[in-house]
Amino acid sequence: MGFLDTIKRWRLAKKGFSLGKKRRVHGESATVRTLEDSQFVKLALYITFAVGSAVLVLKASPADPLKGLLYGFILALTALAMFHVGHQQVCRRNSRVVLVLGGLIGHLLIVRLVMVLADAGSIEETYRYLFVPCALAPMLHGVLLGRSVGSFSAVYVSLIGSLLVPKDDVINYLIISLVAGMTAVLCTDKVRKRIKLIRAGIYVGIVMVILALAFGKLDAMGVFGPGSMGHLQILGTGSGIAFATALATAMLISGFLPMFEGAFQLTTDISWLELTDLNHKLLKEMQLEAPGTFHHSLVVAALSEAAAEKIGANASMCRVCAYFHDVGKLKKPGYFIENQGDGGENPHDSLTPTMSALIITAHVKDGIDMAVKHKLNPRVIEVIQEHHGDSLVYFFYRKAQEQKKAEMGKVDRRLENPEDLPKVEEKNFRYPGPRPSTKESGIICLADTIESASRTLRKPTPAKIRALVEELVRAKINDGQLDRCPLTLRELALVKESFAKTLRSMLHSRIDYQKPDDRSTSKRPSDLSRDPRSQTGRLTRVSERSE
Numbered sequence: 001m002g003f004l005d006t007i008k009r010w011r012l013a014k015k016g017f018s019l020g021k022k023r024r025v026h027g028e029s030a031t032v033r034t035l036e037d038s039q040f041v042k043l044a045l046y047i048t049f050a051v052g053s054a055v056l057v058l059k060a061s062p063a064d065p066l067k068g069l070l071y072g073f074i075l076a077l078t079a080l081a082m083f084h085v086g087h088q089q090v091c092r093r094n095s096r097v098v099l100v101l102g103g104l105i106g107h108l109l110i111v112r113l114v115m116v117l118a119d120a121g122s123i124e125e126t127y128r129y130l131f132v133p134c135a136l137a138p139m140l141h142g143v144l145l146g147r148s149v150g151s152f153s154a155v156y157v158s159l160i161g162s163l164l165v166p167k168d169d170v171i172n173y174l175i176i177s178l179v180a181g182m183t184a185v186l187c188t189d190k191v192r193k194r195i196k197l198i199r200a201g202i203y204v205g206i207v208m209v210i211l212a213l214a215f216g217k218l219d220a221m222g223v224f225g226p227g228s229m230g231h232l233q234i235l236g237t238g239s240g241i242a243f244a245t246a247l248a249t250a251m252l253i254s255g256f257l258p259m260f261e262g263a264f265q266l267t268t269d270i271s272w273l274e275l276t277d278l279n280h281k282l283l284k285e286m287q288l289e290a291p292g293t294f295h296h297s298l299v300v301a302a303l304s305e306a307a308a309e310k311i312g313a314n315a316s317m318c319r320v321c322a323y324f325h326d327v328g329k330l331k332k333p334g335y336f337i338e339n340q341g342d343g344g345e346n347p348h349d350s351l352t353p354t355m356s357a358l359i360i361t362a363h364v365k366d367g368i369d370m371a372v373k374h375k376l377n378p379r380v381i382e383v384i385q386e387h388h389g390d391s392l393v394y395f396f397y398r399k400a401q402e403q404k405k406a407e408m409g410k411v412d413r414r415l416e417n418p419e420d421l422p423k424v425e426e427k428n429f430r431y432p433g434p435r436p437s438t439k440e441s442g443i444i445c446l447a448d449t450i451e452s453a454s455r456t457l458r459k460p461t462p463a464k465i466r467a468l469v470e471e472l473v474r475a476k477i478n479d480g481q482l483d484r485c486p487l488t489l490r491e492l493a494l495v496k497e498s499f500a501k502t503l504r505s506m507l508h509s510r511i512d513y514q515k516p517d518d519r520s521t522s523k524r525p526s527d528l529s530r531d532p533r534s535q536t537g538r539l540t541r542v543s544e545r546s547e
Helices: 002-015 030-037 039-059 065-086 094-119 136-145 147-164 167-187 195-214 228-264 269-275 281-289 291-311 315-324 353-373 378-386 394-412 439-454 462-478 489-506 518-522 525-530 532-546
Strands: none
Touching (some): 039 065, 065 094, 065 147, 094 228, 136 147, 136 167, 136 195, 136 228, 147 167, 167 195, 195 228, 228 269, 281 291, 281 315, 315 378, 353 378, 353 394, 378 439, 439 462, 439 489, 462 489
């Protein structure tokens, strides 16, 4: 099919009907999509995790291997059941399943390795638990997939890991691992800077030292008794190991985070914050070629970010996606009203409404093409594709209807043949879609419409702004543009409130500047400084301008 498509494009290009180039499209290959959605692959991953966990516990229980195997298998099955039922959104993609279960197995392998080294004498038993990176899987999953998955990891690496340690220290290890893991999850919620990961590592180290002291692993009381130097050395060495392990874990996750994001198609708040840089090539080009669109995108970003924070959606993602949502207008910037100067010629005046609508709606496909070419984040591309849904280009649709109505008048006077009149079909004036499918995409869809309409308000007041927001959101709902979007009615109410508040701050009125009167301007500066009335008037005008 690819070869036949190439021949067709070549023939059309030869006739002058095509450039001979294939438009870039965004989407995963059929093989990748099949692997992502396959239930057999998911089942194989579950079985591998259960068997792997059981084998690890079996190797750690030489005295009673069958009992260890049974305990490990039961705990693994419990973890799988809780994961499958409690994290259905993560389970939908098999790559996410690999990340979670692979992270758990990797964490447990490190625990097993530390215990083997301790049994072999390579690690002193006193420091055995301080060498275990208790925050590894919880911190990794918390940063990449959220606090809920991170908490799940903290619980089950602690439960299954407790079967890998000597029986006498099961409770001690369970508590240290669980508390340290939960500390890592709580300290890495909504991480926007990498330094926060290092700070989380420090907190985990502090928690591990405190718990080790509480359980007598580091005898702090011996520091004040006979042989205090030996106890002080144990305390210092143990504290250093705990902090070194926790910090090394945080630094390792920070360094490998971009690799995990790329491999599993995830984007953390750290990466979104890095993408807010306005020096991107496309944004710089937009500033020069389409300044009106660039300013519109900045306002949409402010509106959508504030609304996303209000309902707990990803505010950083909204800002980045809003910057790029209209990047397709760079293909034909002069055809969009925000880039047309006052009194300038409107190129749509010489086009039919159908052709104008075709140019307007094409900016979505052009935007996808440019975004794929510049390797933008897949979530940004999804928002570009969905930010208009399949809504109607009402202005040109109405214009086409009016033109057809005028032509029908000629038909009534027998000046025109009815068969020669073009058909005005609504589908020809709609965007290609699809409709918004995420909260962030829905917010940007609404913010884009509201920002454009707010420019038409004359002497905006809070009541006018609130009425405009209500009307436009209701129109989107009635048109079905938010049917696939998971925004609830309560969240929509908060979004509308946020839009109205942000617009009020942007469109607020100012006091008119007053011209200085003739008498004050006719006096010399020395006279003004001596005349208290003139001095008072000048101070009054300065204060007015500062407002």
